[in-house]
Amino acid sequence: MESGLTISNGMGWSPDGGTFYHTDSPLRRIYAYDYDEESGEITGQRVFADLTGSPAFPDGLAVDAEGCVWSAQWDGWCVIRFAPDGSEIRRLELPVQRPTSCCFGGPELRTLYITSASVGLSEREIQLCPLSGDLFWVETETQGLPGQPFDDTPQPDDRPA
Numbered sequence: 001m002e003s004g005l006t007i008s009n010g011m012g013w014s015p016d017g018g019t020f021y022h023t024d025s026p027l028r029r030i031y032a033y034d035y036d037e038e039s040g041e042i043t044g045q046r047v048f049a050d051l052t053g054s055p056a057f058p059d060g061l062a063v064d065a066e067g068c069v070w071s072a073q074w075d076g077w078c079v080i081r082f083a084p085d086g087s088e089i090r091r092l093e094l095p096v097q098r099p100t101s102c103c104f105g106g107p108e109l110r111t112l113y114i115t116s117a118s119v120g121l122s123e124r125e126i127q128l129c130p131l132s133g134d135l136f137w138v139e140t141e142t143q144g145l146p147g148q149p150f151d152d153t154p155q156p157d158d159r160p161a
Contacts, residue, residue, distance in 0.1 A: 001042055010061035010071060010101070014084070015145060021048060021069055025057045030071060030082070048086045060101025062112070065143040072099035072114060079114055096132045097125065104144020112144070113137050 002022070010023030013035065020035040020042050028051040033042035049071065051058055056076025061069055067084040079102055081090035096116040105111050118126055118133035126132055 002045075009059050012061050012063040012069065013145075014063060014067050015065055021061060021063065023058045023061060023071065025059055025074065028052045028054060028057055030058050030061065030069065030086075032086075049080075049082050049088075059099065060115070062102045062104055063145055064104065064140070065109075065145055068142070070102050070112060072101050074098050074100065074117075079112070092138065094136060096129050096134070096136075097121065098132060103147075104140075106139075109144040109146065110140050110142070111137050112140050 006024055006026040008022065009025045010021065010030065012021045013019065017037050018035055020033045021030060022033070023030045029047050030049040032046050032048035034044040035042055048069070049058065054073070054076065056073035056078075059072045059074045061071045063069055068089065069082045071080050071082065073080060075097055076099070077094055077097055079092045079094065079099055080088055081092070083089045094114065094116070098117040098121070100115045100117050102112055102114045105113055114136040116132055116134055116136065121132055
């Protein structure tokens with residue numbers, strides 16, 4: 001569906017399903033595409049968020065019910081929340097250098113879970129941020145979107161008794 005990708009990360013859909021988001025980490029860009037749910041086609045690639053001036057690399061992402069995109073920033077010590085127009089509206093600082101991804105969970109989908117990595121950090125860097133590699137969570141004002149299955153193939157637990 002797409003070519004010329006370097007490191008593909010962070011995929012998500014807008015609440016109405018009409019926009020697909022995709023991160024290409026080394027290019028430091030999050031792209032938006034028009035998505036046709038019926039055909040599964042993506043068209044109209046455009047830069048949603050351009051982080052080329054940042055020392056961080058956008059990594060995994062999650063989309064909330066307001067249509068905002070939350071992007072983990074590898075080597076950026078934070079998760080950034082982007083408005084539907086791609087402007088930064090919140091920066092959630094973290095005690096780790098390498099946040100890797102995020103997703104919503106909890107009973108009301110208001111808990112943002114954030115993974116992090118310690119891979120590639122020196123012993124000194126790990127001593128300075130010993131929580132690297134841990135999982136974090138924060139309660140948000142907004143609700144996340146429920147997860148979507150990749151396909152509708154029945155799983156063992158879905159079979160009739």
